[in-house]
Amino acid sequence: MPSVKPKDVPAPSVQNKCSTCSLSKICIPDHLSGAGLEELEQVLESSILYQNGESIFSAGQQFDRLYAVKSGMVKTVRLDPEGKESIDGFHLPGEVFALDAIYPVKYLSTAYSIGTSTVCSIDFETLEHLASHLPRLQHQIFQLLSQAVHKTHEFQVELSAEQKLAGFILDLSRRFKMRGYSDTRMNLIMPRRDIANHLKMVPETVSRLFKALHQQGVISIDRTDLAILNTSKLTAIAVGDYSIRRANRNDHDDVVKSA
Amino acid sequence: MPSVKPKDVPAPSVQNKCSTCSLSKICIPDHLSGAGLEELEQVLESSILYQNGESIFSAGQQFDRLYAVKSGMVKTVRLDPEGKESIDGFHLPGEVFALDAIYPVKYLSTAYSIGTSTVCSIDFETLEHLASHLPRLQHQIFQLLSQAVHKTHEFQVELSAEQKLAGFILDLSRRFKMRGYSDTRMNLIMPRRDIANHLKMVPETVSRLFKALHQQGVISIDRTDLAILNTSKLTAIAVGDYSIRRANRNDHDDVVKSA
DNA sequence: CGAACAATTGAACCGATTCAAGATGCGTGG
DNA sequence: CCACGCATCTTGAATCGGTTCAATTGTTCG
Numbered sequence: 001m002p003s004v005k006p007k008d009v010p011a012p013s014v015q016n017k018c019s020t021c022s023l024s025k026i027c028i029p030d031h032l033s034g035a036g037l038e039e040l041e042q043v044l045e046s047s048i049l050y051q052n053g054e055s056i057f058s059a060g061q062q063f064d065r066l067y068a069v070k071s072g073m074v075k076t077v078r079l080d081p082e083g084k085e086s087i088d089g090f091h092l093p094g095e096v097f098a099l100d101a102i103y104p105v106k107y108l109s110t111a112y113s114i115g116t117s118t119v120c121s122i123d124f125e126t127l128e129h130l131a132s133h134l135p136r137l138q139h140q141i142f143q144l145l146s147q148a149v150h151k152t153h154e155f156q157v158e159l160s161a162e163q164k165l166a167g168f169i170l171d172l173s174r175r176f177k178m179r180g181y182s183d184t185r186m187n188l189i190m191p192r193r194d195i196a197n198h199l200k201m202v203p204e205t206v207s208r209l210f211k212a213l214h215q216q217g218v219i220s221i222d223r224t225d226l227a228i229l230n231t232s233k234l235t236a237i238a239v240g241d242y243s244i245r246r247a248n249r250n251d252h253d254d255v256v257k258s259a
Numbered sequence: 260m261p262s263v264k265p266k267d268v269p270a271p272s273v274q275n276k277c278s279t280c281s282l283s284k285i286c287i288p289d290h291l292s293g294a295g296l297e298e299l300e301q302v303l304e305s306s307i308l309y310q311n312g313e314s315i316f317s318a319g320q321q322f323d324r325l326y327a328v329k330s331g332m333v334k335t336v337r338l339d340p341e342g343k344e345s346i347d348g349f350h351l352p353g354e355v356f357a358l359d360a361i362y363p364v365k366y367l368s369t370a371y372s373i374g375t376s377t378v379c380s381i382d383f384e385t386l387e388h389l390a391s392h393l394p395r396l397q398h399q400i401f402q403l404l405s406q407a408v409h410k411t412h413e414f415q416v417e418l419s420a421e422q423k424l425a426g427f428i429l430d431l432s433r434r435f436k437m438r439g440y441s442d443t444r445m446n447l448i449m450p451r452r453d454i455a456n457h458l459k460m461v462p463e464t465v466s467r468l469f470k471a472l473h474q475q476g477v478i479s480i481d482r483t484d485l486a487i488l489n490t491s492k493l494t495a496i497a498v499g500d501y502s503i504r505r506a507n508r509n510d511h512d513d514v515v516k517s518a
Numbered sequence: 519c520g521a522a523c524a525a526t527t528g529a530a531c532c533g534a535t536t537c538a539a540g541a542t543g544c545g546t547g548g
Numbered sequence: 549c550c551a552c553g554c555a556t557c558t559t560g561a562a563t564c565g566g567t568t569c570a571a572t573t574g575t576t577c578g
Contacts, residue, residue: 080416102405128398135391142387145404146361157339158459161566192525200417202567207526223525223575245565420534451557461535466558482543482557504533 043130045121050113058110063101065121069093072117073189075198076109087198090114090190092172094179099148115189162245164199165209166238169219173228184228212244213237302389304380306330309372317369322360324380328352331376332448334457335368346457349373349449351431353438358407374448421504423458424468425497428478432487443490447483471503472496 047070050056056067059078067074074091076098088109091097101107102124113119131138159167177183188195196203213219218234220227228234236242306329309315315326318337326333333350335357347368350356360366361383372378390397418426436442447454455462472478477493479486487493495501 086416100405100409103402103409108409128394128401132391132394132397135387138391138397139387141401142404143362145401145408146359146363148408149404150359150362150367157345203525204527204568205566208566211526462557463536463559464534470558 043123043126045123047118047120050117050119052113052115054113056111056113056119057098057107059107061107063098063105063107063124065098065123066096066127067098067111067119067121068096070118070120073114074111074117074119075114075190075194076111078109085197087194090172090194090198092175092179095175096144099145102145114194160240160243161199161201161205162209162212162243163238163240164201165195165206166213166234168195168199169226169228170231170234170238173231184231186226188224188226209244216244216247218244302382302385304382306377306379309376309378311372311374313372315370315372315378316357316366318366320366322357322364322366322383324357324382325355325386326357326370326378326380327355329377329379332373333370333376333378334373334449334453335370337368344456346453349431349453349457351434351438354434355403358404361404373453419499419502420458420460420464421468421471421502422497422499423460424454424465425472425493427454427458428485428487429490429493429497432490443487445485447485468503475503475506477503 045065050072056074057065069091071093073093074097075087076089076091077085077087080086089097097111098107098109100109127137127141131141172186173183176186192203192206196206199206210219210221213234214221216233218228218230218237220229233242237244304324309331315333316324328350330352332352333356334346335348335350336344336346339345348356356370357366357368359368386396386400390400431445432442435445451462451465455465458465469478469480472493473480475492477487477489477496479488492501496503
């Protein structure tokens with residue numbers, strides 16, 4: 001997402017709507033002039049507050065609006081064929097969710113606030129209508145959707161548990177950084193159980209791996225407080241160039257295998 | 260380089276352009292009238308023939324066109340971080356591929372023909388331009404993209420090898436049926452190695468499971484010739500309500516464990 | 519303080535891969 | 549038409565990663 005903003009983003013009248021989230025990025029393309037912009041501002045729903053565990057929309061409901069996180073964190077949860085809950089994503093401030101609801105015209109997942117969060121939204125029909133005479137807006141929506149296709153594609157590779165966890169940490173780091181937060185210290189407000197569910201493993205494994213990463217000096221973790229200490233090593237683990245388990249084994253014999 | 264040469268191809272009349280594939284479905288919405296339709300027909304590239312193993316486009320190339328299969332089969336392959344090839348999809352006649360290339364404006368996978376195939380395509384910029392004054396067309400593209408987001412999402416659940424293989428067979432069956440082919444007998448022209456790669460397992464496992472399914476009377480398979488004999492049982496396996504392995508074990512002691 | 523739940527830790531187990539042979543199919547040339 | 553050689557597929561035994569089961573520690577909150 002090239003956040004090309006050659007000029008500043010002052011627009012004082014605009015600001016108290018939803019200037020920090022991607023919905024406004026979609027809706028306010030660089031070259032959008034006054035008239036279209038005001039139209040958009042009118043349909044952009046400003047922030048609504050949700051408490052911990054409150055649902056924003058539910059799976060099965062008719063789709064009408066796209067959502068974006070302003071503050072806090074939102075998880076989207078779906079039921080797999082066996083009826084078990086499966087977390088398909090944690091959404092950070094600035095990110096858009098519910099894009100998969102367009103085609104079936106109903107929400108496929110239920111969105112819950114983790115902790116207290118604020119969320120803004122836009123009516124999709126209106127957005128479509130606007131897009132049909134704002135080519136740049138249309139283009140940005142195409143891009144956002146295509147990006148989501150890509151995002152989900154790359155998850156299909158089968159990785160070891162430690163690769164998945166390392167990748168998960170790095171993904172969060174990248175996304176926090178993109179929105180202006182620290183990329184080395186972060187607060188994992190979601191419970192271990194949720195992380196495990198999202199990564200398709202069992203909380204025990206998450207626990208063991210966090211510990212192993214900590215002991216290796218790659219991260220430091222205490223409860224919800226996570227710090228990345230060695231990004232390059234963490235990256236090496238994520239792509240499979242390095243394994244904690246092998247390392248631990250090699251502690252006995254002093255030989256370290258170098259790829 | 261995709262051998263897309265508009266002038267080399269005869270294209271005798273409008274009608275035998277690409278009436279059987281989804282690109283024409285996208286491009287010819289139900290309520291599209293003469294003028295727009297003719298515009299579309301002009302930019303829809305008619306069929307091009309590819310031999311076994313020939314590439315249609317390559318990962319890294321600049322994105323310009325969307326593609327659809329007319330006949331045969333196409334696989335899209337990407338390189339994971341370790342540099343190993345990973346097949347992210349087999350595309351049947353009528354299906355569109357390369358949707359994930361829109362956002363990065365480059366192809367993320369390489370498309371190969373399996374056996375001989377015919378493929379048609381359309382220039383994306385032109386399509387966008389048309390969509391911007393054909394709201395129904397725009398809507399259909401949104402839908403197609405959203406559908407692709409959904410498609411890839413649902414693959415994220417972690418399944419046992421037998422669930423994945425059963426699901427793969429059923430998915431092929433459904434897709435063949437949707438395009439007017441038999442949903443009980445099909446020809447698996449792709450090698451076992453490719454199936455295994457796509458399902459993230461090892462050819463040995465594919466082999467063992469095909470045999471097990473055959474022995475249980477769920478399918479019949481000989482080389483590339485596959486027949487589904489018991490759809491409901493196959494479905495039960497795919498969703499995890501039934502397991503061949505458990506069944507085989509219970510052959511010894513006659514007790515059948517129920518949940 | 520103590521109950522209830524979340525997280526951690528250890529030991530046994532199971533599914534899928536790995537490694538190592540064998541079997542089968544298939545195009546080529548004798 | 550058969551023999552050869554190569555690639556794909558199949559089959560079997562050992563191994564490994566992650567789960568399961570079970571018990572303990574830690575944390576939160578009435």
